[in-house]
Amino acid sequence: MDKLLMYLSRPFVQYALIVGVLIALCSSLLGVTLVLKRFSFIGDGLSHVAFGAMAIAAVLELSDNMLLVMPVTVLCAVLLLKTGQHTQIKGDAAIAMISVGALAFGYLIMNVSSTSSNVSGDVCSTLFGSTSILTLTDAEVVVCILLSIVVVVIFVLFYNRIFAVTFDEDFAKACGTRAGLYNMVVAVITAVIIVLAMNLVGSLLISALVIFPALSAMRLFKSFKAVTISSAVLSVISALAGLIVSLLAGTPVGSTIVAMDALVFFICFVIGKCTGGKRA
């Protein structure tokens, strides 16, 4: 306990907790929509795109690699979500293709023109998350807070529209709702969150942040509002618990958080089975 309090008084730990909670909150909000739209794997796909873009940025020796990573990821998100339905390559295949392709090219580029001596170490930390969440600068924390606020505000403002478009896109369009616009909004926010979340859990485990809270919440609740709210709560709890455990036990941050998410899902699954899902 003393050890925990000592950690909590350090600013770098406070930063990590703030960023972790915010990212968990944002990713879980969108998770519900993405899971229901059958886009569970978009998190995975986009994070690999971000990984590939990071590799290119590293080779080009850009001072701020966000300048390249963010636009590329946003572009891919828009393309993937926009063309999900009436294209020659269907949604899941398109995601798988881009995901694996970007991963391969990223690793290839890093290897061929290696700028650092420890390529496999670099790759491993980008994929599974590194300790970089514990070495955040003031500026990174501020950017993360601002972007999170923007994401939450947009989500709340568009909540009813997002619900309508997720549930029934054709009906929403027939009503004059600009479904394309809201799909675009969801795509852009997803990309932003994924780029942010790479710091936290690394690109291989991002899908977990998006999927687990939504699925856990769906075991327990049956209205869209309740599922959305509880998914956010569960996600924040898992992220906090995961961060604290990893600090105390010295385990990797990303995988500890994901393990917590999985544990919460298991508990929710059991509760859901026991209550027979009778709750509204």
Add this chain to the structure above:
Amino acid sequence: MELIRAINLSLGYDSHNIIEDLNFVVNEGDYLCIVGENGAGKSTLMKTMLGLHPASGGEIRFTGLSSNEIGYLPQQTLVQRDFPASVYEIVLSGCQAHMGRRPFYGKNEKQQALDNMEKLGLSELANRCYRELSGGQQQRVLLARALCATKKLLVLDEPVAGLDPKVTLEMYELIGKLNKEGLTVIQITHDISAAFRYASHILHIGSRIFFGSREEYTESEEGRYFLGRGGEQNG
């Protein structure tokens, strides 16, 4: 009063027309059934009326009807089968048609949703989860949502697909009742005998196009051919 007029309308995908030179009129209070074989273009025609798919030629003219005054009952999608949403949330989402840029529902919208649920006997189910309802109840939820979107025109795409005979009959009675109360109804159906029982007008599309009142359809060649088969499903 005239609501919709199609003038020399052509429909199709990728420069290949499946319907050409289609002309019909829908007046206020009509009950139009659109019948025809699979692939004849019924759904495409409906999507064009809703503005979801562009016409490849000719035009559809709306009089006194803006695009957000159409209540649409689509066929169920795969996504909806396990969707966690309460009946009330779904019905309420129909009100978005006339919210403009307002992000949240106001008192009027909420009351309208409650009224329409009452009308279709859904009040008891308000907090139930959509995916736990029976097929007939789900269709009534989607119909209530469509009623929230319109006071003039209902567009129904195979409203009884997958329902058992008893529930099918109830659904038709319900739609018939709404029509008598003044709503204009356009319905796509496979079930020509039911179409014939409730419709005021029939639009038959396929290799031959027929449009006219129910009585005229009985006299026409197309009508005699299909009705002559004793109202079995036309294939």
